[in-house]
Amino acid sequence: MQTLKVDLGERSYPIYIGEGLLDQPELLAPHIAGRQVAIVSNETVAPLYLERLSQTLGAYKVLPVVLPDGESHKNWETLQLIFDALLTARHDRRTTVVALGGGVIGDMAGFAAACYQRGVDFIQVPTTLLSQVDSSVGGKTAINHPLGKNMVGAFYQPNAVLIDTASLRTLPPRELSAGLAEVIKYGLICDEPFLGWLEDHVDALRNLDGAALTEAIRRSCAAKAAVVGADERESGVRATLNLGHTFGHAIETQMGYGVWLHGEAVAAGTVMALEMSMRLGWISQQDRDRGIRLMQRAGLPVVPPQDMTPAQFMQHMSVDKKVLDGRLRLVLLNKLGEAVVTDDYPQQILQDTLAADYPAIVAQL
Ligand code: NAD
Ligand code: GLY
Numbered sequence: 001m002q003t004l005k006v007d008l009g010e011r012s013y014p015i016y017i018g019e020g021l022l023d024q025p026e027l028l029a030p031h032i033a034g035r036q037v038a039i040v041s042n043e044t045v046a047p048l049y050l051e052r053l054s055q056t057l058g059a060y061k062v063l064p065v066v067l068p069d070g071e072s073h074k075n076w077e078t079l080q081l082i083f084d085a086l087l088t089a090r091h092d093r094r095t096t097v098v099a100l101g102g103g104v105i106g107d108m109a110g111f112a113a114a115c116y117q118r119g120v121d122f123i124q125v126p127t128t129l130l131s132q133v134d135s136s137v138g139g140k141t142a143i144n145h146p147l148g149k150n151m152v153g154a155f156y157q158p159n160a161v162l163i164d165t166a167s168l169r170t171l172p173p174r175e176l177s178a179g180l181a182e183v184i185k186y187g188l189i190c191d192e193p194f195l196g197w198l199e200d201h202v203d204a205l206r207n208l209d210g211a212a213l214t215e216a217i218r219r220s221c222a223a224k225a226a227v228v229g230a231d232e233r234e235s236g237v238r239a240t241l242n243l244g245h246t247f248g249h250a251i252e253t254q255m256g257y258g259v260w261l262h263g264e265a266v267a268a269g270t271v272m273a274l275e276m277s278m279r280l281g282w283i284s285q286q287d288r289d290r291g292i293r294l295m296q297r298a299g300l301p302v303v304p305p306q307d308m309t310p311a312q313f314m315q316h317m318s319v320d321k322k323v324l325d326g327r328l329r330l331v332l333l334n335k336l337g338e339a340v341v342t343d344d345y346p347q348q349i350l351q352d353t354l355a356a357d358y359p360a361i362v363a364q365l
Contacts, residue, residue: 002218006137007229011157015137015221017214021164022049022125025056031123031159034094037062040082040109041100042069045127048170053100053125060096063089067105071258074104074144076152082112096121096159102128102175103135103262107153110141114156124158127167129179129213130263133186133220134241136161138228144257148319149249155233163221165213173206177299178263180205181244183216184294185270186223189240192337194219195294202297239322240339243331244270247304250316254308260301267300275361276353277333280345287336289365296365303358310354 001018016027037060041050046066054062065085067078086095097120099109106124113122124136142153168176180202187195197219198205204212224241231238248269251260260268274288295302322329327343330350334340 002214004218004221004225006157006225008157008232013158013160015161015163015225017132017163017165017217017221019164019166019210019214021162022052022167023056025059027162028057028098028123028160029059031121032057032060032096033121034092034096035061036089036091036095037098038065038082038086038089038091038095039063039098039100040065040067040105040112042067042105044069045101045105049100049127049167053098057098063091067108069104071104071144071252071262072256074108074257076143079108079112079143082109083116086112086116091116091120093117093120096123098123098125099136100125100127101131102126103131106131106135107140107142107150110139110156110158111143111153114141114154119156122156122158124161126161126163128171129168129176129217130182131179132163132165132168132217133179134182134224136163137221137224138238139232147253148316149252149257151319151321157232161221163217165210165217168213169208173299174261175263176206176208178261178267180298181263181267181270181295181300183220184291184298185241185243185266186220187294188270188274188291188333188336189243189331189339190223190227190337191219192335194223195290195336199294199297202294206299236341239329239341240331242322243333243339244268244273246317246320246322246328246330247272247313249320250313251304251308253316254312255305260305264301267295267298268302268304271295271302271358272304272353272356273330273332275356275358276330276345276349279349279353280332283333283335287333290336292362293365296362302362306359310351313354
């Protein structure tokens with residue numbers, strides 16, 4: 001087992017990474033204060049892992065809360081189901097909410113924990129690659145609004161993150177690829193040598209090689225923990241974690257939540273960020289193509305939806321959380337392995353990026 005730490009003073013917490021950790025009560029016990037535990041999961045993950053985790057937490061009174069599955073349910077209505085269950089079962093302020101599932105469950109259960117009786121303890125048990133390398137770490141919790149992704153939420157750190165790499169064996173390949181988009185992101189924004197490692201191991205990762213997965217998760221969580229430790233509430237460097245997300249969130253919102261997976265939208269959005277960085281003269285065409293090829297080898301879409309117009313992109317991007325004083329800040333690359341957050345770019349370059357011929361770019365690779 002590997003243990004990393006998110007260093008946030010009194011609110012610091014461990015990230016445990018390893019195979020079979022779901023069965024180890026001694027990892028969770030130090031992070032549970034009361035006798036009541038609510039495990040929030042969904043209709044897909046609960047049949048796979050809820051019983052096992054409930055047994056591991058057998059020393060507590062466990063309340064299962066099983067939600068409908070999917071990004072389209074990441075909303076007020078579903079959040080209310082968590083509060084209904086907690087109140088009906090008389091859960092008090094010493095209850096611990098455990099999120100068992102992917103990023104949708106983690107974000108919703110975390111937001112519920114932040115709100116329930118003004119805040120109760122919270123543990124993340126992420127079961128998708130995307131949630132293991134990104135969403136379970138760092139305390140961003142949220143639900144979607146019809147007008148924008150993750151627009152209603154809170155910063156609320158978990159007490160611990162427990163990553164059982166064995167849970168990835170049941171994950172559909174498309175979801176594994178979606179997680180790889182966020183893994184590749186860390187290489188692009190802050191760890192150029194990691195890109196080389198990924199180029200060597202992307203096939204092993206897609207074949208669920210245990211050692212390769214553990215290394216990719218460890219390196220991704222270490223990068224995320226360092227960024228969150230430096231800038232918990234995103235007043236600076238944390239925004240670089242959103243490479244590709246401004247374009248990607250626009251795709252998710254336009255297409256309808258859940259039609260494109262979050263990681264897929266981030267992949268196509270990252271291609272757009274690479275294209276814009278190249279158009280600004282900050283990275284070379286070879287750099288852009290290297291990033292696109294890696295996304296492609298990870299099984300990800302690298303062309304934005306062809307029926308989505310620049311005007312539609314602009315409409316959705318105007319409500320991005322990185323808009324400040326009406327100016328849209330974008331995460332772009334100074335070079336591979338170094339990201340910058342900036343609103344200092346010619347509007348024409350953004351427009352040209354939105355209108356670029358991505359199928360032609362990919363065809364010349
Ligand atoms: P998800 O939670 O929808 O999970 C993907 C699918 O896999 C779901 O159908 C789920 O039920 C299923 N699943 C989960 N674990 C499984 C397993 N082990 N075996 C079989 N099936 C399994 O999607 P996701 O990609 O994990 O998360 C995406 C969400 O995360 C988005 O809502 C995004 O906004 C959010 N996110 C949040 C942050 C953050 O910092 N909080 C960061 C990145 C993404
Ligand atoms: N996924 C972006 C962040 O946690 O800041």
